Amino acid sequence: MNKPPNIIISCRKVGKVYHDGSRELVVLDGIDLDVPEGELLTITGPSGVGKSTLLHIMGTLDKPSSGDVFFRDENLRTISSGKINLIRNREIGFVFQFYHLLPEFTALENIMMAALNKGARKKDCQERAEELLAQVGLSERATHKPGQLSGGEQQRVAIARALFNRPAVLLCDEPTGNLDERTGAGIVDLLCNLNTAAAVTLVIVTHDDSIALKADHWVALHGGKAEVRK
DSSP, X not given: OOOOTTEEEEEEEEEEEEEETTEEEEEEEEEXXXXXXXXXXXXXXXXXXXXXXXXXXXXXXXXXXXEEEEETTEETXXXXXXXXXXXXXXXXXXXXXXXXXOTTSOHHHHHHHHHHHTTXXXXXXXXXXXXXXXXXXXXXXXXXXXXXSXXXXXXXXXXXXXXXXXXXXXXXXXXXXXXXXHHHHHHHHHHHHHHHHSOXXXXXXXXXXXXXXXXXXXXXXXXXXXEEOO
């Protein structure tokens, strides 16, 4: 199946069903969704509607029960797990509600840790991490550990970490859900600036319609279906 040339992620008739004994729970029911490259798309809906499930499927962290997901021209259902891993590691960055920073390491070390563990040169990793800390406005907090950072600062470190490999798309699952309103607004502004200045494609899952209003495209989930609102 061909998809438009500027679509980075495409879902076609994506379904997700969970089984608990004889009980069947349909979370996603034939979702059609396109993510245009370089744009900001939000996915909204109440808790339990399947927003995170859909995001995980789009990011190759989960598989659909039915349907197809395309990344650029690749149908993820028909390629090897090794190639899927390459796409996930090189092309996709993840930001979650909880920051998942390593408490014993500094902000700088948290950002470059994954690359160091894969054998990258420390000098190169440090230069990239310092560049990213400056980008998210935390250069002066480089040597601080997570326990010495506010929630908003920890989320900025998590965003910098997600950008380390220069991913084509950043998938954000309730990135402001653990923050107060003012701090959350700052994180949203940072993500929007990254989308504009760094041309990073963004998909943000949120329950906050005010965030959705900032997006190029707004998709609302309800009853396993997707409604395009913008």
